[in-house]
Amino acid sequence: MRQNKKPSKKADTTARAENIRDKSPGSGEGNPRDFTRGLKDALPIIFGYFSASIAFGLLARNSSLSLWETQSFSLFTFTGAAQFMALNLINTGVSGPQIVLAYGLLNLRYTLMSAAVAKKVDFTRFIQRLLLAFGVTDENFAVTTSNKGQVSPAYQGAVELGPWIGWNLGTLSGWLFGSILPASLSAAMVASLYALFMALLLPDLKKGMPWILTAASAAGVNTILELFSPLGSGWSFVIAMMSGTILGMILIPATAGTTSDEVEV
Amino acid sequence: MNNHNELNIMAVVIAATVVNYIIRVTPFLMTSWEKVPLAVRRFLTIMPTAALGALIFPGAFTSLTDTGRPWAALGGLGIAALAAHYSKNLIIPVGAAVLVTWGILQIP
Numbered sequence: 001m002r003q004n005k006k007p008s009k010k011a012d013t014t015a016r017a018e019n020i021r022d023k024s025p026g027s028g029e030g031n032p033r034d035f036t037r038g039l040k041d042a043l044p045i046i047f048g049y050f051s052a053s054i055a056f057g058l059l060a061r062n063s064s065l066s067l068w069e070t071q072s073f074s075l076f077t078f079t080g081a082a083q084f085m086a087l088n089l090i091n092t093g094v095s096g097p098q099i100v101l102a103y104g105l106l107n108l109r110y111t112l113m114s115a116a117v118a119k120k121v122d123f124t125r126f127i128q129r130l131l132l133a134f135g136v137t138d139e140n141f142a143v144t145t146s147n148k149g150q151v152s153p154a155y156q157g158a159v160e161l162g163p164w165i166g167w168n169l170g171t172l173s174g175w176l177f178g179s180i181l182p183a184s185l186s187a188a189m190v191a192s193l194y195a196l197f198m199a200l201l202l203p204d205l206k207k208g209m210p211w212i213l214t215a216a217s218a219a220g221v222n223t224i225l226e227l228f229s230p231l232g233s234g235w236s237f238v239i240a241m242m243s244g245t246i247l248g249m250i251l252i253p254a255t256a257g258t259t260s261d262e263v264e265v
Numbered sequence: 266m267n268n269h270n271e272l273n274i275m276a277v278v279i280a281a282t283v284v285n286y287i288i289r290v291t292p293f294l295m296t297s298w299e300k301v302p303l304a305v306r307r308f309l310t311i312m313p314t315a316a317l318g319a320l321i322f323p324g325a326f327t328s329l330t331d332t333g334r335p336w337a338a339l340g341g342l343g344i345a346a347l348a349a350h351y352s353k354n355l356i357i358p359v360g361a362a363v364l365v366t367w368g369i370l371q372i373p
Contacts, residue, residue, distance in 0.1 A: 015308075039293065041355065043356050044355045044356050044359040047356075047359065048359070049341070055367040057304070057324065065273075065274060069274040069275060069278070072275065072278045073278055074283075076278060076279075076281075076282040077278065077281045077282050077285050078285075079285060080284075086281070088275075090272065090274070095272070096272055096273065096276055096277045097280075099277050100277060100280040100281050100284055100318065103284055103285065104284040104287075104288065105282040106279075106290050107284070107285055108287050108288060109316075110285075110288050110290060111288055111289075111291065112292075112309070112312060114288075114289045114290070114291070114293060115292035115309055116291040116309045116310075116312060116313060117292075117293075118292045118293045119306075120307060128351045129290075129293040129294060130293070132293065133286070133290035133292075133293040133364060134286060134290075136296070137291050138320055139316045139318070141313070141316075142313060142316070142317055142320070143355075145313040146313070152302025153360055156343070167307075170300070180371070183331070183332070184332065184367060184371065185367060187328070187329055187331065187332045187366075188326065188341075188363050188364075188366040188370055189363055189372060190328050190368035191325070191328070191329070191337075191338065191359075191362055191363055191366040192359045192362060192363050193342065194320075194324060194325035194328070194338065194342060194345075194362070194369050195315050195341055195344075195345035195358050195359045195361070195362030195363070196340065196345075196355060196358075196359050197320045197321045197325075198321060198342050198345040198346050198349065198351075198353075198362075199345050199346075199348070199349035199358040199359065200317055200354050201317040201318065201321065202346055203349075204313075204314040204317070204347040211314055214314045214318070215315060215317060215318030216318060217312050217315070217318070218314075218315035218318035218319040219318035219319055219321060221319070221324035222319035222322055222323065223322045223323040225305070226323055227289075227323060230316060237319055237320075238320040238357070240317075240318075240320050241315050241316045242313070242314075243315075244312075244314070244318055244354070245308055245315040245321065246313045247310050247315075248311040248314060248315060249307055249311055251306070251307060252311060254307070256344065
């Protein structure tokens with residue numbers, strides 16, 4: 001539709017050249033280099049998920065879940081915190097519908113994260129939307145949104161698929177062999193997730209005081225709510241994230257913030 | 266341990282899968298971001314920064330509660346920030362943080 005407005009052939013060529021330049025290096029639906037780049041960016045997540053899900057597999061086995069029940073949680077729901085919570089609820093004898101409700105509440109935050117990810121990806125086909133919606137998590141959302149400009153579906157696919165495989169292999173290993181690992185090593189491996197968050201946050205912090213205050217206020221609110229309020233960690237997180245973002249919208253100049261590119265200035 | 270004998274785990278998994286997918290797919294079905302108000306787009310741009318702050322605190326510390334040394338997270342986060350300052354490659358801060366955290370947990 002937009003091409004109709006271009007009067008000359010020359011303008012059309014220029015527009016196409018610009019289009020290509022705009023989108024590189026992150027475009028083309030099946031670009032193998034994008035896929036590889038996505039896997040590389042996701043490597044810390046794959047590593048962290050593998051470690052964290054070993055703990056999940058082990059705990060699930062200790063809660064007398066079968067291997068298939070345990071693995072199904074990781075294969076089909078793919079939600080770190082909520083899976084641990086579900087185990088906890090299963091052990092305390094909570095009913096099925098209540099567990100599912102808690103699952104939904106804890107994962108409501110994904111609505112916002114999915115919205116941010118969906119905005120970043122240059123979809124070329126509808127099926128990509130349906131597939132890539134499945135694997136958005138806190139961690140790969142953070143990696144995707146840390147990219148300057150748009151990303152391709154191939155990139156996003158790698159950023160979701162790699163961690164999904166890591167999470168499932170870890171779950172399997174944890175159920176089968178988890179009891180062999182020394183506790184200090186598995187605890188330190190879980191630290192990799194937080195190191196990843198820190199590494200992703202640092203470039204934002206360098207943008208100046210308003211950005212530092214945005215992150216710090218969300219961190220402070222979440223800490224206070226989680227440690228001292230009866231809210232579950234799901235609600236604490238949502239409230240903290242919202243209040244930090246609202247503070248950021250007040251403090252960060254309106255010229256920054258329509259796209260991530262403009263924010264980079 | 267056997268509280269869940271009457272609970273059909275697979276039914277819970279299936280229901281949770283459906284709920285999760287609906288939560289995640291809804292924003293993906295929006296096709297036109299140009300029509301989204303500027304305030305919402307600004308919100309979505311700034312939100313990751315706030316989300317990261319809340320993802321780190323207090324989780325980095327509470328994840329180590331079982332070890333009796335939650336403060337060991339400070340070492341891991343510190344080295345991660347330092348490494349991220351000098352390197353764009355994410356695996357370096359992550360690897361350094363695991364080593365430092367593990368080292369602190371080893372101190373008798």
